[in-house]
Amino acid sequence: MTTIEPFCGYGLGLRQPHYRDFLNGDVPVDFVEVISENFMVDGGLPLDVLDAVRTSHEVVLHGVSLSPGSAHGLNTAYLDRLAALVDRVQPLWVSDHLCWTRSSAHNSHDLLPLPMTAEALDVVCANVQRTQDRLRRPILLENPSSYMTFPEDEFAEWDFFAEVFAAPVASSCSTSTTFSSAPTTTTSPLRAISIPCRWIVFARSTWRDTCRVKS
Known part of the structure; x- marks a missing residue:
């Protein structure tokens, strides 16, 4: 199974307005992040650009539709397309969100x-294990922004995440979502980032800023 390097440098999102800059070699970063679903296609300009950018930059895949929290299980067709993209670009890592987006055939397109x-x-652990078996590599799970809680909750948010990450799952903690969720979950951001998380992501809001990833 593919492993994840402990420090991969500084990266930037590869979005359509930035294609020309990357193709011209004007962006001095170590890797690019792409939204997986935008490239899970058979061909076209986005894939051509990604193939060209890969000659000078490492790539990481960040998804928004895996839905590891879905009680209906994973979408097999989606997982197959993701696996094909992983095989094509050989990313540094693959990530998604610790949430659910789909119920049966309905996709909410929301985290x-x-x-x-x-x-x-x-449910999460079973779906993550299936994903990792299909991709033949670990997957990073990012904490989503939480805007509500449930009366049925049995764990504090970060205790729940710690239980997930105690399984053979690579974890990713986004400081921006941690702080934005704090008023809703009443979890201290300092408590949140104290869990045994393998990766911490510091993200800024504009494309000119970079993202640092470290263990």
């Missing part, structure tokens, strides 16, 4: 919060 329960924990 919906999970109930912090033992049942949800079992």
Whole structure:
């Protein structure tokens, strides 16, 4: 199984307005991040650009539709397309969000919060294991922004995440979502980043800023 390097440098999102800059070699970063779903296609300009950028930059894949918290399981067709993209670009790592987006055939196209329960924990771990088996590599899970809690919650948010990350899952903590979620979850941001998280991501809001990833 592919492993993840402990420090990969400084990266930047590869978005359409920035294609020309990257193709001209004018962006001095170590890697680019792309939204997985934008490149899970058979061909076209985005894939051509990504192939060209890969000659000078490493790539990381960040998804928004895996839905590891879905009680209906994973979408097999989606997982197959993701695996094909992983095989094509050989990314430094693959990531998504610790949330759910889909119920049966309906996709909300939103990062919906999970109930912090033992049942949800079992669902997440099973879906993540299936994903990692299919991709033949670990997957990073990013904490989403939480804008609500559930009366059925059995764990504090970060205790739930710690349970997930105690399984063979690579974890990723986004400081921006940690602080934005604090008023809703009443979890101290300092408590949140004290869990045994393998990666901390410091993200800025504009494309000219960089993202630092470290263990």
